[in-house]
Amino acid sequence: MNILQINSSARSTGSESTRLADALVAKLSATAANVSVTRRDLAAQPHPVLDEAALQALFTPAEQRNAEQAARVALDDALIAQVQAADVIVIGSPMYNFGITVQLKSWFDAIARAGVTFKYTATGPVGLLTGKKVYVAVARGGMHRGAPSDTQLPHLKTFLAFLGLTDVQFVYAEGMGLGPDAVAKAQAQADAEINAVLV
Structure with a gap:
């Protein structure tokens, strides 16, 4: 089983979403044979943003790209290859200002690349990253689960489904900014959720 872990917190230490992602991967690794884990920390290894130069590189035919454009596309190619090779994807996703992080x-x-991880058809887009299990560890400073303020979860669900990743399980740690007692309660509940989803 190939596990791809994506840590998207801007914090290199003390991230609750990373702690939960680590816990998910540890439990997955303990319950399966022949496990290979690839970890990508998007704070330690930030991926460049999608800017005009990147768009020009992506929309230039491969044989016509200059060296700089080829190098830029190769960065995305490497991430796509990791996702394609994964059987299980574990994402640590903290909420920043009601959404996902810029790193994620x-x-x-x-x-997300047309013709590679999704395709357009006469009836709409179709995701090509099928047959994979996804776990998302969500950490929030406040309490947003099931509330109108939770714009993070719809974004995650919509994007993952767009790529064909529809078998998704979420684990939550909420109230991390509400004091020590709330943190302890949130961590205990999140750990219980991990145990429940990985029976």
Whole structure:
């Protein structure tokens, strides 16, 4: 089983979403044989944002790209290859200002490529990254689950489904900014959720 872990917190240490992603991967690794884990920390290894130069490189035919354009596209190619090779994807996703982090958005932009990870058809787009299990560890400072303020979850669900990733399980740690007691409660609940989804 090939596991791809994506940590998208801007924090190199002390990230709750990363702690939960680590816990998910550890439990997955303990319950399966022949496990290979690839970890990508988007804070330690930030992916460049999708800017005009990147768009020009992507829309230039491969045989016509200059060296700089080829190198830029190769960065995205490497991330796509990791996703394609994964059987299980574990994403640590903190909520920043009601949404996903810029680090995760850059990763999303890199792996969404027409004709490779999705395709357009007469009846609409079809995701090509099928047959994979996804776990998302969501961490929030406040309490947003099931509330109108939770714009993070719809974004994650919509994007993953767009690529064909429809078998998705979420684990939550909420109230991380509400004091020590709330943190302890959130961590205990999140750990219980991990145990429940990985029975």
